[in-house]
Amino acid sequence: MAFRPPSLARHFGRQTTSRSIITPTRSISTSASHRSFIPRSTNSDRCLCSRFRTQASAQIFTSASRGVFTASPGLGRRYASTNSSAEPTGESGIVGAPDITNYYTIFPQTIPAGPPPASPFSISIADLRREFLQLQNRIHPDKYPAGDAKQHAEALSARINEAYRTLADPLQRAQYLLREWHGIDVTAEDAATKHALDPETLMEVMEVQETIEEVGATPEGEAEINALKIDNDARIGVCVGALAGFFDKGDIEAARKECIRLRFWYSVGEGLREWEPGNTEIRLVHGN
Incomplete structure (x- = not known):
C-alpha cells in the first residue's frame, strides 16, 4: 500500500490508549512501640484494627493478582520515599x-533521584538490568x-x-x-x-517510502534496504x-515533538526490518 500523509495520520491515530499506572493501596501496620502510645486501647479496638488490616490486605492481593492496582489517597505517583535501605516484610x-509508587522508584540503585530533570533522561541499561535481575x-x-x-x-514480578x-x-x-508526569x-x-x-x-518519511517503491523489486534492492536501515x-x-536534552532541561513541549x-x-x-526481497512497500508498525 502506497505511503501518503493522510493514511499515515490515520494509521497513527488508531492506537489503543496506553494504560496509566495506578499505585496500589498499602496497608499500614502499627509497630509494638507505637501501640504503647495509644491511650486506653481495648481488645475490641485491637480486633477491629486487625480485621481492617486483614481486609485491606486481602483486597490488595486480589487486585494485584488480577493486575489491577487501586489508588491510595495522598499517595501520588510522582512523589515517593527514596529510602531504599529498609527491607520490610509486610x-x-x-x-x-x-x-x-512509579517505575523510577522500583530501581533506586540505578535511578536514585527519580525522573528528569532530577536525574538525566539517559539511563545505564547495564545497571538497570543488573538491578532488575536482583529484584526478580x-x-x-x-x-x-x-x-x-x-x-x-x-x-x-509482572x-x-x-x-x-x-x-x-x-x-x-x-x-x-510525558503521560505520567505531564x-x-x-x-x-x-x-x-x-x-x-x-x-x-x-516529507523525510515519504522519501523513504518512495525509495523502497523504486528499489524494492530490483536485484540491488536488498543492499539499498540495508543502507536505509543504517540511515x-x-x-x-x-x-x-535531542529527546534527552529536552527532558533534562525541562522543555516538555520540545520533548513532546x-x-x-x-x-x-x-x-x-x-x-524495514520486516522487508523481504521483492517487496515494494513497508508496513508501518506503531510502537507502544
Whole structure:
C-alpha cells in the first residue's frame, strides 16, 4: 500500500490508549512501640484494627493478582520515599519488596533521584538490568507457597517486568514520562490530531517510502534496504539525543515533538526490518 500523509495520520491515530499506572493501596501496620502510645486501647479496638488490616490486605492481593492496582489517597505517583535501605516484610510476606509508587522508584540503585530533570533522561541499561535481575531473584514467585503471598509476588514480578521494559527503551520511557508526569498521551486515539508529525519529518518519511517503491523489486534492492536501515538507525540516535536534552532541561513541549518524530522513525525501522526481497512497500508498525 502506497505511503501518503493522510493514511499515515490515520494509521497513527488508531492506537489503543496506553494504560496509566495506578499505585496500589498499602496497608499500614502499627509497630509494638507505637501501640504503647495509644491511650486506653481495648481488645475490641485491637480486633477491629486487625480485621481492617486483614481486609485491606486481602483486597490488595486480589487486585494485584488480577493486575489491577487501586489508588491510595495522598499517595501520588510522582512523589515517593527514596529510602531504599529498609527491607520490610509486610503482611504479604514479601521480603524487600520494592517501592512501586512509579517505575523510577522500583530501581533506586540505578535511578536514585527519580525522573528528569532530577536525574538525566539517559539511563545505564547495564545497571538497570543488573538491578532488575536482583529484584526478580528477590521476589520470585517460586519462593512462596500457593496463596496470597505467591499471588502478590506474581503481581510484583509482572510490574517490575513492565517497568524494566519501559525504562530500558528510550521511546517507551519518553512516552511514560510525558503521560505520567505531564498528562500528555501521544499514543491516544486522538493523537493524529493533537500530536501531528511536523511537515519536514513527514516529507523525510515519504522519501523513504518512495525509495523502497523504486528499489524494492530490483536485484540491488536488498543492499539499498540495508543502507536505509543504517540511515534510519542514525536518525533514531539523533532523536534520542535531542529527546534527552529536552527532558533534562525541562522543555516538555520540545520533548513532546521529538517523541512524535521518534515514534515515526521507530515505525519505519520496524517496517524495514520486516522487508523481504521483492517487496515494494513497508508496513508501518506503531510502537507502544
